[in-house]
Amino acid sequence: QDREKLDSLFDELLQLRHRIARNSGFENYRDYKFVALNRFDYNADDCMKFHDSVRKAIVPLLDTLTEQRKAAMHLSSLKPWDLEVDSQGRPDLKPFTDGRDLMQKTIACFSEIDPYFGFVARTLDEMHFIDLDSRIGKAPGGYNYPLYETGVPFIFMNACGSFRDVVTMVHEGGHAIHSMLTRDLGFVGFKELTSEIAELASMSMELISMEHWHHFFPDADELRRAKREQLENVLEALPWIACIDRYQHWLYTNPGHSVEQRTAAWDKLYQEFSPSGVDWNGQEDARRALWQKQLHLFEVPFYYIEYGMAQLGAIALWRNYRRDPRKALEQYKNALALGYTCSIPEVYQAAGIRFDFTESYMQELAAFVREELEKL
Numbered sequence: 001q002d003r004e005k006l007d008s009l010f011d012e013l014l015q016l017r018h019r020i021a022r023n024s025g026f027e028n029y030r031d032y033k034f035v036a037l038n039r040f041d042y043n044a045d046d047c048m049k050f051h052d053s054v055r056k057a058i059v060p061l062l063d064t065l066t067e068q069r070k071a072a073m074h075l076s077s078l079k080p081w082d083l084e085v086d087s088q089g090r091p092d093l094k095p096f097t098d099g100r101d102l103m104q105k106t107i108a109c110f111s112e113i114d115p116y117f118g119f120v121a122r123t124l125d126e127m128h129f130i131d132l133d134s135r136i137g138k139a140p141g142g143y144n145y146p147l148y149e150t151g152v153p154f155i156f157m158n159a160c161g162s163f164r165d166v167v168t169m170v171h172e173g174g175h176a177i178h179s180m181l182t183r184d185l186g187f188v189g190f191k192e193l194t195s196e197i198a199e200l201a202s203m204s205m206e207l208i209s210m211e212h213w214h215h216f217f218p219d220a221d222e223l224r225r226a227k228r229e230q231l232e233n234v235l236e237a238l239p240w241i242a243c244i245d246r247y248q249h250w251l252y253t254n255p256g257h258s259v260e261q262r263t264a265a266w267d268k269l270y271q272e273f274s275p276s277g278v279d280w281n282g283q284e285d286a287r288r289a290l291w292q293k294q295l296h297l298f299e300v301p302f303y304y305i306e307y308g309m310a311q312l313g314a315i316a317l318w319r320n321y322r323r324d325p326r327k328a329l330e331q332y333k334n335a336l337a338l339g340y341t342c343s344i345p346e347v348y349q350a351a352g353i354r355f356d357f358t359e360s361y362m363q364e365l366a367a368f369v370r371e372e373l374e375k376l
Contacts, residue, residue, distance in 0.1 A: 003289045006298075007259050013298065018255045030252040033302045038194075041344040041355070047245060047305055050357040054242040054308070055273055057362040061235055061370060066277040077279040080286075093163040093226060095216035099132030102159055106169050109215045113208060114329050120180050121173060123152060132169070134158035142168045144175035144202075146191065151183030163226055166216050167206055167233075174205030182339040190339040195303070196355075197347050199310035200317070201336050204351075206230065207318035208332075228376040231369055234311060241308035243273035244294050248302055266291045309355070315365045316353035328352065 014029075021032035030044065070078040072087040086092075096102040103125050111118025124130050129152055131138075142157030155172045159165040178201035182191045210227050217223040250265050251257075257265075267288050280287050291297060296304045320328035335351035345355040354361060 053359040053362040062275040066275040144172040146179040153179040170209040174202035195306035203314035239273040245305040
C-alpha cells in the first residue's frame, strides 16, 4: 500500500545521488560509488560477469528445486507463497530451548570442528560477551561487534528457538573467530575488513559447521532436513543478490528514468533471475514491487553483492573441507588472520580458493552443491 510513496522517495534519492556524482566529477552515481566504497579489486564489468554466471549456473538449479517442490506438494501450479513453507507440511525445527542451550551446543559444535573455535566460543560465554535471547524492549537484529581494547568481540542476537537462529549463531561465531584471529594486528585499519573478506569467515562457518550439526539435531531425519534447507537457502540467495545488484547498475546508469521504466526494468530482470516454474498469475503487481523490500537500495546503495561473492567463496571453502578438513581449516585460519593486510584475491588465495566469477568456476561450485543436495 506504500508503493507510490516509496517510489516518490526513491526518485528523490536518485536525483540527489546523481547530483553528488556529477559534483564529484563522475558521469554517474555507480562510478562514484565504486570509488567511495574503495573497490580496488574488482570493477563494474566484474560485477556483470558475476550476474551472468549466476544466471547461467545457479538459476537452472533453482528450476530443478522448484519442480521437485511442486511434485512433493502435489500442486498443479506453484505460487510464490508455496516457496516459503515446508514442502511436506512438517512442523518447524526446534534445535534448542533458550540462549543458554544454544550457546552450550555452539561450544560443543565449534570444539568438535577445531579446538581454537571452541576456545573462542567458551571465551565469549565466560566473559558474558553474548546477548542471545529475544525479549520485550530489546533492539532487533543480530551481529558480531569487535571490541578492539579487549580483542574479544560481542555477539548480539534475538534467538527464539528456530533453525535460522542456529545459522545466525554459527554465522556470527565465524565473525567472532575472525575478530580473535586479528586481535594482535598492530594497526586498527588492518582489522576493518571489507565485507567480501568478513562474510567469507561467517558464511564459510555456516557450511563447515553443518558437518557437526548433530549437536543441534540429534535426529538423523531432522539433521538431513536442516542441511537441505540451508543449501537451498544458499542457492536461493545468489540469484536474488545478483538481480538486486544488476538492477542498481541499471538504475544509476540510466538517470532521469520514469517510474514506469524502472518498474519494467525490474520486472524483466527479476524474471531472468528467478526459477521459471513459479506461477505469478494474479500477483504481477506484487512481483513488480518486490525490489522495494530490499533496504540496501534505499539506505546503502551498491552494498550487497559482497555477500554473493563471499557465498561463492564459502561454497569453495566448504568443498575443500569435505576433501581435507585439516588442510582446509589451516588455510581458513591463515586467511582470516591476515585481516585486511592483503587484497581480497590474496586473502581468498590464502584460504585455498579463488576470487573468480567466471561461468566455468560457478558451474563447478553449482555441481558440487547439487551433488551434496542429492545425498540428502
